[in-house]
Amino acid sequence: xxxxxxxxxxxGAGKCCVACVRAGAVKVLPNAYEKKTTPSFVAFTGTCSLVxxxxxxxxxxNATNTVYGVKTILGRSYWDxxxxxxxxxxxxxxxxxxxxxxxxxxxRGDMLRVTPEVVAAMQLLxxxxxxxxxxxxxxxxxxxxxxxxxxxxxxxxxxxxxIAGLPLLDLICETTATALAYWHNRGSSVAQQTILVFDMGxxxxxxxxxxxxxxxxxxxxxxxxxxxxxxxxxxxxxxxVNEDFINENSKSLLDKPSSKLRLKLAxxxxxxxxxxxxxxxxxxxxxxxxxxxxxxxxxxxxxLLFAQNLSTKFTKILNSVLYDAGxxxxxxxxxxxxxxxxRVPFISDFLKIYFGEKNLNMTVNADESVARGAAIxxxxxxxxxxxxxxxxxxxxxxxxxxxxxxxxxxxxxxATPDMKFTVIxxxxxxxxxxxxxxxxxxxxxxxxxxANTSVFPKNEENDIVEKKSENNFHLDSEFKEMMxxxxxxxxxxxxxxxxxxxxxxxxx
Numbered sequence: 327x328x329x330x331x332x333x334x335x336x337x338g339a340g341k342c343c344v345a346c347v348r349a350g351a352v353k354v355l356p357n358a359y360e361k362k363t364t365p366s367f368v369a370f371t372g373t374c375s376l377v378x379x380x381x382x383x384x385x386x387x388n389a390t391n392t393v394y395g396v397k398t399i400l401g402r403s404y405w406d407x408x409x410x411x412x413x414x415x416x417x418x419x420x421x422x423x424x425x426x427x428x429x430x431x432x433x434r435g436d437m438l439r440v441t442p443e444v445v446a447a448m449q450l451l452x453x454x455x456x457x458x459x460x461x462x463x464x465x466x467x468x469x470x471x472x473x474x475x476x477x478x479x480x481x482x483x484x485x486x487x488x489i490a491g492l493p494l495l496d497l498i499c500e501t502t503a504t505a506l507a508y509w510h511n512r513g514s515s516v517a518q519q520t521i522l523v524f525d526m527g528x529x530x531x532x533x534x535x536x537x538x539x540x541x542x543x544x545x546x547x548x549x550x551x552x553x554x555x556x557x558x559x560x561x562x563x564x565x566x567v568n569e570d571f572i573n574e575n576s577k578s579l580l581d582k583p584s585s586k587l588r589l590k591l592a593x594x595x596x597x598x599x600x601x602x603x604x605x606x607x608x609x610x611x612x613x614x615x616x617x618x619x620x621x622x623x624x625x626x627x628x629x630l631l632f633a634q635n636l637s638t639k640f641t642k643i644l645n646s647v648l649y650d651a652g653x654x655x656x657x658x659x660x661x662x663x664x665x666x667x668x669r670v671p672f673i674s675d676f677l678k679i680y681f682g683e684k685n686l687n688m689t690v691n692a693d694e695s696v697a698r699g700a701a702i703x704x705x706x707x708x709x710x711x712x713x714x715x716x717x718x719x720x721x722x723x724x725x726x727x728x729x730x731x732x733x734x735x736x737x738x739x740x741a742t743p744d745m746k747f748t749v750i751x752x753x754x755x756x757x758x759x760x761x762x763x764x765x766x767x768x769x770x771x772x773x774x775x776x777a778n779t780s781v782f783p784k785n786e787e788n789d790i791v792e793k794k795s796e797n798n799f800h801l802d803s804e805f806k807e808m809m810x811x812x813x814x815x816x817x818x819x820x821x822x823x824x825x826x827x828x829x830x831x832x833x834x
Contacts, residue, residue, distance in 0.1 A: 330465025332495065332708040333457050334503070334700025337449060337469060337483070339397040340528030340556065340666060341365050342378075343694055344453040345701035346461050347710070352510065352698045357456050363693050364453070366528075367394045368445050370433040375815040377452040389417040389587040391431045395557065396445040398529040399427050401475075401482030408553040415561060415590065417583030433815075444808050446486035448815060454492060466495040468704040470696045473499040473525075473532040473545075474552040477724040480774045489808050495707045497772045499719050501525050501534035503699025504664050505543050508690050509715065510702050519659040520546070521687075522647070524677060525696075526665040529555040533643050534720075535651040535658070544718040547650035548738045549643045556597070556667030562631040563593040567621055575617055585614045592621065600625045601669045629672045640676055650738075655681050662687045664695045724767055724775045725749050745769035 333355075336343040341363040345354045354362045359379050369381035369392040376384065385392040393416075399409045404422040413420035419430040421439065428439040454464055469492075471483055480497060487494040498506075501523040508521065518539040525532040532550040536543060567589065568579050579585040592610055599606040600623065610619040648655065661677060663686050668674070677686055691698070703717065723737040739745070746768050753761040765779040 330463040331457070331461040332466040332468075332701070332704035332710070333454070333461075333464055334697050334702065334704050335450065335453055335467055335469045336500070336503075336697040336700060337397060337446060337453075338366055338527055338666075338696075339395040339530070341693070342449055342453055343697035344457050345694065345697040346457060347701050347705035348461070352507070352701055354694050354697060355457050355460050364449075364456075365394070366397065366449060367392060368396070368448050369393070370431040370438070370440075370815075372432075372434060375433065375448070377448055385591070386584065386588055389583040391418065391433070392587070393418050393429050393431070393440070393445050395529060396429075396442045396449075398553075398557070400442045400446055400486070401479030402427065411553075415564070415586070417587040438811075440811070441808055443482055443486045443489055444811050446483065447490035447808070447812050450486060450492050451490040451812075454490070464493060466493050466704055466708050468496050468498050468700040468707065469494065470500045470503045470700045471497050472527075472530045472550075472552055473501045473534050473548045473720070474530060474550040474722065475499075476552070476722050477775045477777075479552075480721075480772065484772050484774055485808075489812055494772065495704055497774075498700055498703050498717070499532075499534070499545070499548075500527075500696045501532050501548070502536065502543065502545060502717065502719055503697075503703065504662060504690060504695045505534075505536045505538060506699035506702050506715070506717070507695045508662055508687075509538050509543060510698075511690065520653065520657060521660040521662050522644075522658045523662045523664065524668065526667040526673060527555050528557050528667065529553065531555055531639075531643065532665075533647045535647055535653060541714065542716045542718065544716075545720045545740075546653075547647045548720045549647035549650065551639065551643065554639065555665075556670075559597055559632055559667065559670065560590060560593045563596055563623070563628065564589050566623075566631060567593065567619070571619060575614075577614060577617070579614060579619070582614065588613050589619070592619065596621060596623055597628070597670070600628050601671060625671070629670075633672060636672065637676060640673075640680070644680060655684075658684075660687045662690060664690055664692045666693055668692055719773060721769070721773050721775075724777065741769060741773050743769070 331346055334345045343354060343363050345352055356362050357364045357378060364378040365382045367378065367381035367385060369376040369384055369388055371388060371391065381392060399412050402409050403425055404427045409427050420427050421430055423439055428441050431438055431440055458464055469483065469487060471480055483497065484494065504523050504525060505521060520535065520537050523534045523536060530550065530552050531554050534548050535546045537546055572578055579589045588610055592608055595608055596606055605624045607622045613619040661681055661684060663674065663677065669692065674686055678684065719741045720738040721741045723739050748764065748766045751763040762782040763779060765777055767775045767777050770776045
């Protein structure tokens with residue numbers, strides 16, 4: 327690994343970004359189209375598979391085989407309400423694959439079931455390839471995850487990295503990565519600060535209180551919603567526009583995959599333009615047969631769709647994270663706002679009011695900050711950065727994650743090396759213990775808890791009948807199957823990337 331570059335990756339539900347540190351400067355690496363972010367789209371066609379802009383460009387004509395936002399369902403069970411909602415808006419068929427979600431797509435004339443881990447691996451491999459073209463061999467990578475990610479979601483992302491053959495150095499929380507980028511930008515001369523990072527992406531809302539000083543970045547509290555983000559605003563718009571379309575045409579745009587995807591993309595365009603303009607008009611020809619779609623939405627009309635819900639949600643989350651940190655609003659030195667969805671004017675207006683007209687810090691690029699922070703961390707772990715800043719993170723309590731007693735907000739633990747604890751669950755029948763389940767948790771690499779569970783059924787005399795062991799989230803056989811599946815897509819994507827770069831070079 328000596329001399330090899332290290333990279334930071336932001337695998338977003340809406341878009342991806344990759345960065346690298348060179349001579350002390352952090353650089354975001356553009357893709358083949360010279361864009362600094364890549365859409366989180368993966369497509370399967372009759373001849374090849376596509377990732378990024380190439381996948382987006384053909385999405386309207388290949389809706390049922392174009393997957394987007396897979397990060398939303400990574401590491402979740404099929405029956406998770408988030409997965410069910412994702413399936414209702416996705417033009418790709420989402421099916422139950424042994425209790426986990428999978429996408430049914432057609433590839434080269436055959437129907438395949440593709441897991442979220444494989445789709446995520448395709449995106450990770452694509453970003454690695456883009457980076458290798460510019461900086462050479464990759465010796466290590468740090469991948470960012472939402473601060474509110476559960477243990478199973480972290481485990482699934484590590485699995486995706488393994489499937490992609492990515493040399494993973496570590497995972498880093500996205501809010502911590504933002505704080506690290508902020509620390510890097512401000513210089514070492516600034517005194518200790520306590521900042522609140524507000525990160526609203528496509529499918530999640532993360533809020534962290536973080537203490538920053540010259541040699542330490544420490545998470546004090548984490549809160550948020552791992553199922554709410556900009557896509558929810560798109561869905562509100564989709565419902566509004568579709569209701570108008572039904573009233574006018576007696577037909578629903580959500581009934582066909584192609585019109586559903588075109589409606590989704592149209593509403594994304596609407597949302598982005600309404601962050602800048604007071605009103606916006608958008609037209610789509612022949613969206614359903616020969617029927618056109620004409621949309622004219624005012625910003626006030628758009629914000630009324632979610633204002634009450636978001637005000638309540640933001641207030642609860644901010645109150646919760648400040649309470650957990652043991653701080654008041656006045657003790658927050660800076661409010662750092664990132665995430666593409668944070669550009670919606672209502673959000674910045676709300677934060678200014680909540681914090682008493684405190685100025686918001688938007689100097690850290692909303693789309694690039696996470697990848698930049700991850701790249702700085704990768705450079706440190708690869709031994710190239712002499713600053714030696716210590717990172718202290720928080721992880722979601724794996725017991726609370728699976729507990730039926732979970733409250734509105736999850737519990738987060740300060741991550742300490744080799745943290746261990748044991749949980750005993752007893753199943754009762756007529757006040758007698760009929761089974762004991764003992765799970766030992768150990769915090770391992772990448773801040774993922776390794777769980778070893780033993781089940782002890784008991785008879786009427788309270789004697790143990792037999793001992794059973796439960797499997798981990800991913801079996802070795804599952805890894806092999808997913809890695810084999812990725813291999814059949816890999817050559818196509820490398821070819822497509824090469825063609826794309828040749829097209830860009832030809833246009834210069």
